[in-house]
Amino acid sequence: MAVITSGKTFANGEQLSADKLNLVITGATFNQSDAVDGSTMTLIGGAMAVADNGITFSKLADVIDDDTMATASSTKLATSESIKEFVGVKQRTRVSSTTNRTITSVIPADDTTPLNSEGTQILSTTFTPTSTSNKIEVQFNGLLANNAAGEFTVIALFEDSTCVGAKWIRQASSGTAISSLQFQFTPSSTNAATYSLRVGPGATGTSFVNQDNAAAFTLGGLMEYSMTVLEVKS
Secondary structure, eight states: OOSEEOSOOOOTTOOOOHHHHHHHHHTOEEOHHHHOOSSSEEEETTEEEEOTTOSOGGGOTTEEOOTTOTTOOTTOEEOHHHHHHHHOEEEEEEEEEOOOEEEOSOOOOSSSOOOTTSSEEEEEEEEOOSOTTSEEEEEEEEEEEESSTTOEEEEEEEETTEEEEEEEEEOSSSEEEEEEEEEEEOOSOSSOEEEEEEEEESSSSOEEESSOSSOOOOTTTTOOEEEEEEEEOO
8 A cells, every 4th residue: 555645536537627636735645554653653633753652762873871971972962861970960969057156165276186076066967878989079158257366267077976077267357257168078888977067166266157246147037158068970
C-alpha cells in the first residue's frame, strides 16, 4: 500500500478541473500502517509526530555522557548527570539569622585548637555528605566586631564537636568589620553531621555579630548573617 493516499481518485473519462487537481494534494493523507511504524513515529490528527519514548539515548549520537566533558563541542548536548558532575557541586544548603549577638565567652587567639565549649554558637545546620572523597566548603557572610581596639574576634567551624577550621580578625580600632570567610575540609564520614560556627573574643573585650558596640540597627529585620554549606567534587 502507498505511504500517502491521494485526496482524489479519478475515474476513466472523468473531466479534469482545477479544484479536482488541487484536491489530489490538499486532501491527501498518510496511511497509518505504511507511513509510520507506531513505535518511533505515529500519526496525530493526520500529521506525523514522534511517538512517546520514540527517541532513546542510544539514538542520540551527539549527546555527551562523560563526566569530564572531554569530548564537548559547540554542536553537542550533554546529559544533566554529566553537567552536574562536571560543575562539581553535589549539594548545597544555607542558613541565616537576623539575631544580634553580644558575646563575651572567649575563644583563645593562641596556638590551641578551639573547643566547642568556647565562644557562642551563632549558626548551625545538619548536613549529610555523599562521599568522603569530596570536600565540604563552608562560607560565612556577616558583620563581626570587637569593642576593644587591637583585639581579636575568633570564628571557628565545627563538624559535630570537632573543630575543622578557624580564623581570627583583628581590628585596628573598635567597630564593625564586614566579613566574608570560607573554610574547606574533608568530611569524616557520610553520616549526618552538625556543622556549626562559634564566635568569641580572642582574649578580652566583647565580640559582636550583626552589630557593633555602637549600633544594632536591624534595617527592618533584613540585616542578617549566613552560613552556606556545599559539598564539592574534590
